Amino acid sequence: MKPVAPPQTYRVKSFGCQMNVYDGERMGELLAEHGIQPAAEGEEADLVILNTCHIREKAAEKVYSDIGRLVAAGKEAGKAPLIAVAGCVAQAEGEEIMARAPAVSIVVGPQAYHRLPDMLDRAANGERATDTDMPAIAKFDALPARRRRGPSAFLTVQEGCDKFCTYCVVPYTRGAEISRPFAHLVAEAQKLVEAGAREITLLGQNVNAWEGEDEKGRRTGLGGLIRTLARIDGLERIRYTTSHPNDMDTDAGRDLIAAHGEVDKLMPYLHLPVQSGSDRVLKAMNRQHTAEGYLRLIERFRAARPDIALSGDFIVGFPGETEAEFEATLSIVDEVRYAACFSFKYSPRPGTPAATMDGQIAAEVMDERLQRLQARIGHHQHAFNRASVGRTCDVLVERTGRHPGQCLGKSPWLQSVWFEGTAAIGDLVPVTLAEAGPNSLKGVLA
């Protein structure tokens, strides 16, 4: 590769989960620290980072077509951008990307992006650089202080996964479970609040597996961390995602459930994926919990916090899934009455055990099951919204609405609420929920 001028501007395109959004923000902060600024709206950036996701569908294909588009646009403009591929596709297929896409200068995995500045120097010298090491804690130590503004911020507390569900690439792309140290998290949360955050969402692939030592050196779990963060002045709301059912049946899990009844700032919302309602399928997925065990767990959360909104993830068409097994998934949706859900067609991931299992399900069957599942989920979501009508709650204003005099924000149950009136972004305003739609509610300033 030819040596190139060091980039002045960057753009990060993040795909996939909230963890990627967080990583994208942190890469931006790191670049800004090195004098590289975000490209202005509509302007070509000198450096484009494709922050990829590998969890479903043709992730790698999307990356190659994005690279193709960038190269074509660069030719037209007479100036090719420096292209970096980050995220889980970079981790899983770094070498192939380098071989197949000569336009790519940098491949950097999700645990190595703190070394981007060094890789950019090498790219400026005409070298191509790959870094897919997994020193996760070193990454966090090497990143600059948070500077993000905005009322709602993410904070990664835990990364990686040791669960090895048979369909999933995450244990391979994000590595083993690690917890960031308590003191670092409290300091980062403090910084976010100083920068204007009023809500913090604690992130982790298995966020409730987080463990650490508090300021007195005592072992503590996520509930203890939340209780400490709740003492930060100016922080009004705490959320966390994604939880795993198997990490709830521990002392730390019990404390987290209790925290839902005791910590006002902890929002009444729980994202707890179950994936399937069939015990046979759950076993084949290596989930190590049953549908019944999951339902009992939900009951315990409801006992601690009766109004808690529940959310989950589902996969339809796992290899061998029969019609009756799929119907068990519909039943669990009815039993839990979720407020919101994510549902996906099973997608074979190269290198995972399920990809080579017998009984792969035809695309049409998956399509049809997904439609039925989403209709059922939508029914309960709308019902949950309707049941909220008449309640008065605080809404955290996130932006002003499409029309002047309208504001849009989130209820404690993570519903989108819009209302007429003037409020500033970041205000917590009391709103009476007046009308329910399937995906949002209309409110009236109380």
Ligand code: 5AD
């Ligand atoms: N196919 C479909 N969905 C998947 N998920 C993870 N791996 C796959 C796959 N191979 C879903 C799970 C998980 C969510 C983040 O993505 O439901 O909880």
Ligand code: SF4
């Ligand atoms: Fe993937 Fe299962 Fe780990 Fe979740 S718990 S990240 S689905 S392996």
